[in-house]
Amino acid sequence: MPQIGSFSLLLGLALSVYAFAAGLFAIVRNDDRLSETARRAGIAIFLAVTAASGVLVYCAFQNDFSVAYILHHSNRALPAPYKFAALWSGQEGSLLFWCWLLATYGLVLRFRHKVDTRLVAHASVVISAVQIFFLALVNFAAHPFALVAGTIPPDGNGLNPLLQYPEMVIHPPMLYLGYVGMTVPFSFALAALIMKYPGEKWIHITRRWTMVGWLFLTCGIFLGSYWAYKVLGWGGWWGWDPVENASLLPWLTGTAFLHSVMMQEKRGMMKVWNMWLIFSTFLLAIFGTFLTRSGVVSSVHAFAESDIGPYFVVFLALTFAVCAFFYVRNRSHLESEHKLESLVSRESSFLFNNVLLLVAAFAVLWGTLFPVLSEWATGHKVTVGPPFFNKVNIPIALCLLLLTAVGPLLAWRKTSTESIRRNFLVPALIALAVGVVLTVRGMKPWIDMSYFYALMTIMLSVLVAATIGSEFIRGGLVIARHNDSNVFHGMYLLTRRNTRRYGGYIVHLGVIVTMIGFAGVAFYQNTEQELGFGDKMSIGPYTLVCRSYTQDDKPNYSSEWAILDIYKNGKQITTMFPEQRFYKASGQPATIVANRSTIMEDLYLVYTGKNPESGRPIIKAHLNPLVWWIWAGAHFILVGTLIALVPNMQARRKKDSPRERPRALVGSEIESRAPVEAGSD
Amino acid sequence: MRMARTLARNKLHRWTLLLLFASTLLLVGASGDGTGQRFDRLGHNLMCECGCGQVLLECNHVGCSTSEQMRKELKLSMDRGDSDDVVLAGFVAKYGPAVLSAPTTTGFNRVAWIMPVVIFIAGLSAVVLVVRAWKRRPPNPPSDSTGSAPGELDEFRRRAREETTL
Numbered sequence: 001m002p003q004i005g006s007f008s009l010l011l012g013l014a015l016s017v018y019a020f021a022a023g024l025f026a027i028v029r030n031d032d033r034l035s036e037t038a039r040r041a042g043i044a045i046f047l048a049v050t051a052a053s054g055v056l057v058y059c060a061f062q063n064d065f066s067v068a069y070i071l072h073h074s075n076r077a078l079p080a081p082y083k084f085a086a087l088w089s090g091q092e093g094s095l096l097f098w099c100w101l102l103a104t105y106g107l108v109l110r111f112r113h114k115v116d117t118r119l120v121a122h123a124s125v126v127i128s129a130v131q132i133f134f135l136a137l138v139n140f141a142a143h144p145f146a147l148v149a150g151t152i153p154p155d156g157n158g159l160n161p162l163l164q165y166p167e168m169v170i171h172p173p174m175l176y177l178g179y180v181g182m183t184v185p186f187s188f189a190l191a192a193l194i195m196k197y198p199g200e201k202w203i204h205i206t207r208r209w210t211m212v213g214w215l216f217l218t219c220g221i222f223l224g225s226y227w228a229y230k231v232l233g234w235g236g237w238w239g240w241d242p243v244e245n246a247s248l249l250p251w252l253t254g255t256a257f258l259h260s261v262m263m264q265e266k267r268g269m270m271k272v273w274n275m276w277l278i279f280s281t282f283l284l285a286i287f288g289t290f291l292t293r294s295g296v297v298s299s300v301h302a303f304a305e306s307d308i309g310p311y312f313v314v315f316l317a318l319t320f321a322v323c324a325f326f327y328v329r330n331r332s333h334l335e336s337e338h339k340l341e342s343l344v345s346r347e348s349s350f351l352f353n354n355v356l357l358l359v360a361a362f363a364v365l366w367g368t369l370f371p372v373l374s375e376w377a378t379g380h381k382v383t384v385g386p387p388f389f390n391k392v393n394i395p396i397a398l399c400l401l402l403l404t405a406v407g408p409l410l411a412w413r414k415t416s417t418e419s420i421r422r423n424f425l426v427p428a429l430i431a432l433a434v435g436v437v438l439t440v441r442g443m444k445p446w447i448d449m450s451y452f453y454a455l456m457t458i459m460l461s462v463l464v465a466a467t468i469g470s471e472f473i474r475g476g477l478v479i480a481r482h483n484d485s486n487v488f489h490g491m492y493l494l495t496r497r498n499t500r501r502y503g504g505y506i507v508h509l510g511v512i513v514t515m516i517g518f519a520g521v522a523f524y525q526n527t528e529q530e531l532g533f534g535d536k537m538s539i540g541p542y543t544l545v546c547r548s549y550t551q552d553d554k555p556n557y558s559s560e561w562a563i564l565d566i567y568k569n570g571k572q573i574t575t576m577f578p579e580q581r582f583y584k585a586s587g588q589p590a591t592i593v594a595n596r597s598t599i600m601e602d603l604y605l606v607y608t609g610k611n612p613e614s615g616r617p618i619i620k621a622h623l624n625p626l627v628w629w630i631w632a633g634a635h636f637i638l639v640g641t642l643i644a645l646v647p648n649m650q651a652r653r654k655k656d657s658p659r660e661r662p663r664a665l666v667g668s669e670i671e672s673r674a675p676v677e678a679g680s681d
Numbered sequence: 682m683r684m685a686r687t688l689a690r691n692k693l694h695r696w697t698l699l700l701l702f703a704s705t706l707l708l709v710g711a712s713g714d715g716t717g718q719r720f721d722r723l724g725h726n727l728m729c730e731c732g733c734g735q736v737l738l739e740c741n742h743v744g745c746s747t748s749e750q751m752r753k754e755l756k757l758s759m760d761r762g763d764s765d766d767v768v769l770a771g772f773v774a775k776y777g778p779a780v781l782s783a784p785t786t787t788g789f790n791r792v793a794w795i796m797p798v799v800i801f802i803a804g805l806s807a808v809v810l811v812v813r814a815w816k817r818r819p820p821n822p823p824s825d826s827t828g829s830a831p832g833e834l835d836e837f838r839r840r841a842r843e844e845t846t847l
Contacts, residue, residue, distance in 0.1 A: 385782035
């Protein structure tokens, strides 16, 4: 089987080279038949890489330890889902997985070539070039089917215990779908620049693909946080680790693009800026992959140090050079059609939003790379950890929250003072009232800086919620009046008639719900205690009573755990079982956190080990306020993005039935009137 | 008209000053922390040296003897009555500068803190300057490559949006 895998990879590489070269010649010679063969070769890449990936998974299920990758990342007792996950658990397998995802995206793109045959032909050449790089890596630098030299061991080394959790089966694919997904908008953008694409159609296609990639990246980041929270046992969800930061960088620039693209669509502005935002997003996605795999920065998440880093540096430099070359050559094509007229306008709010997102991206990148820079400059490596990132990024995040409240209600071109007063007076008063109530109830910002930030976050979140709420209600009322229905049905129709705008608002709601969850950090508590039979420990309103502690033995691991009865205000509410496992194949321990999550707080218990003298378990208890809100916010973001991806009801009806047209006009009429001077989107 | 504008501007300035004053009061009023809070704060300014790459108080290694030892040293230093600077300097002397969880504000490390602020200010200033420059600029003729008037372009945009809907 490994030979079939190796052959498939070579075939995939050959097909990629053909798709690239034939596609290029076809464009130069304007040869449609050659272009079609390139497209079909692109489709065949998917089959070849799927075969290679299938062989690797098959080897994992067959316990074929003659394959070095399977030997190092699997073992006989490993449960089936984790054997499947072994595909992306190590360097070579995850690069193969990357190739497969890219081939899948390429397949969809080539199947949808009728959207614009010529543009897709150009984009297909770009995607083939990226595919050549990754397939060359897995063929020559990080071969997943390399064979074990000498005697084949009877069992494998097993999967890293930290990866043996359900979240880890789904988190890496989501993240990779996001990273790899950014290749498609990049391909369209570069293609449009190369061919001096007339009109804006390419930007609409690109925006949609970027939203898909952004959605996966967002899901991947949240799932990674959830995994860190549930698995690593330190009570937090974001540690500003270099690999975590690497995933945040393309997310930030992608978010900036999804906002500024509206200026190009609506007013034909910011063409250069948008082009470079897409280029940067792709380059940062590749840079993140480089960080994870090169050993340049130390990280708990990184793959084993390897020598593939220089290949990535060359690829990044080459990609940048190609982008810069075509930009310099064709930049006249990207001139703006309109100009900015006022600092207080929707356009300016997008500009400020973009600047803030890019400053945040710079701060994260700067902090991540500063240890390398300081070692180079002074000879000493310094650590840049959470205190730095929090101090720098929290003020930026607060400014972004303020813009989230203000931006959507500003009109295109210019907004009058009267309009600002009318739209923001009530939301601002509500936010202020919430601030006063919270301060009176104990959230005193002068006690600690973290309280100040928490208070500001909640107040600004309320401001955003109030402005979004007023948008929905006003629009819903107008539609309800036209249709003789109630306001909720009106809001539903409003959303369906402009999915992008109102889906976007739901994403904003998700962001503020998540931010409220972040604000809970200010009120975090923890305690640690050794517990014997019947011993008690307290944290916040909870009392933990140790009923018993015991151990178990399973084929893949042995474990120890405590049985704790939890009381709140004197009444037993549940029993929790914090656990510690020892994985036999790898000889590594891991914690299984016991977590009781409510809307107000999480009671998070970790079995940290046994006191060697007394033999009694040591329990660490964390009380994490508002964590539930973080995961709830993620769901809002997911739903909002999906809504934004759905076509408008109005557009579909127009296509389906001309008789529906007069009714559909109601939606556009409302968008032009409500809400408050602001144009749609 | 100009008078009304000046009055409005003065009013805005008064409110801004009041807001700044209130914020300063809030921050100046921040009180010192207790022993537990101080331990927590200092423990978050240090990294665990076991190789986990995590903040000292957040090392999640099961039975990590290094973090245990470092926590004891921190407690001992605090019990001796050492100031924050002395406590941290003691750790740097023993474990090297990488034991601090964030760069200091001295020497080359200052660059770490300054750069994000510089970029932030430069970015915001650039936006203001760009908007002002664009306000003074006459409108651009439509791009040669499209050969269409802005009105037509808007129509093309609308059609393109419809055609590219999935």
